[in-house]
């Protein structure tokens with residue numbers, strides 16, 4: 069049994085030390101003490117970034133990444149059933165997700181997919197290492213309102229750009245989905261280069277943005293470029309306001 073008071077900071081330390089049993093116990097204690105499940109997930113995500121840095125500097129090896137991935141998966145499985153969702157009907161909108169070609173990271177994508185499903189979205193997950201053509205074929209069949217592309221490695225940015233281009237070229241304006249991109253190495257300049265509409269950095273942001281898009285535009289399809297730009301500006305402002313309100317890292 070852990071002798072520590074449950075806290076998100078302590079969970080982060082345990083994750084970074086790769087102590088899986090203690091991580092499970094701490095997560096259980098945090099959930100029992102009423103900590104917001106999305107805060108737990110965000111702390112995990114940030115801790116895994118630290119583990120990635122340790123891998124880069126040679127302090128951890130590939131085994132460390134594998135263990136970290138395993139711990140993250142266990143925590144996600146414990147946390148997801150505790151996510152409180154507003155009561156709303158299914159069929160909020162269709163979301164197509166997948167990890168781009170050459171990349172097998174899937175924890176963030178799975179987490180985002182599970183959250184969106186809980187929130188009533190119809191999520192179609194193409195898995196990992198997905199070719200641009202597969203995204204395009206599925207988009208033509210499924211007609212998603214939103215497409216979410218995951219890419220955790222710098223080497224995936226080419227595939228990301230190719231996928232966005234192909235989706236834009238092969239779908240007519242009225243069936244064009246809003247495209248999100250996400251992952252560890254994704255920043256605004258990558259979004260610009262790829263031609264995607266939004267970068268999402270965590271599940272809370274993903275759900276928030278999907279809700280806004282579905283609410284504000286009915287379907288989010290068939291917008292003119294200027295509509296898209298003004299909508300993006302409004303959403304960006306809303307996200308900044310939401311971030312300011314968030315009080316990370318000091319519950320428990």
Ligand code: B12
Nearest residue numbers: 120137171172173174175176177216218221222250270271
């Ligand atoms: C765990 C991990 C692994 C695990 C993955 C297990 C799995 N099933 O996914 C394993 C061990 C398999 C792995 C392998 C490799 N990895 Co790795 N890995 C990581 C690590 C530590 C954490 C990633 C993670 O799961 N984070 C937790 C999740 C929850 O966060 P997230 O992915 O950011 O997702 C959140 C948001 O971005 C968003 N989101 C993410 N995806 C999506 C998708 C959609 C649709 C939406 C809406 C939202 C969304 O929501 C999520 C939740 O908030 C990262 C470090 C880091 N900085 O992230 C390195 C990292 C990504 N890996 C890296 C590397 C180099 C590799 C390897 C090449 C190592 C090797 N030598 O073999 C291989 C790559 C294999 C391949 N071809 O893909 C590098 C990439 C560096 C770079 N510049 O490209 C990183 C950044 C580590 C580092 N700092 O060096 N890795």
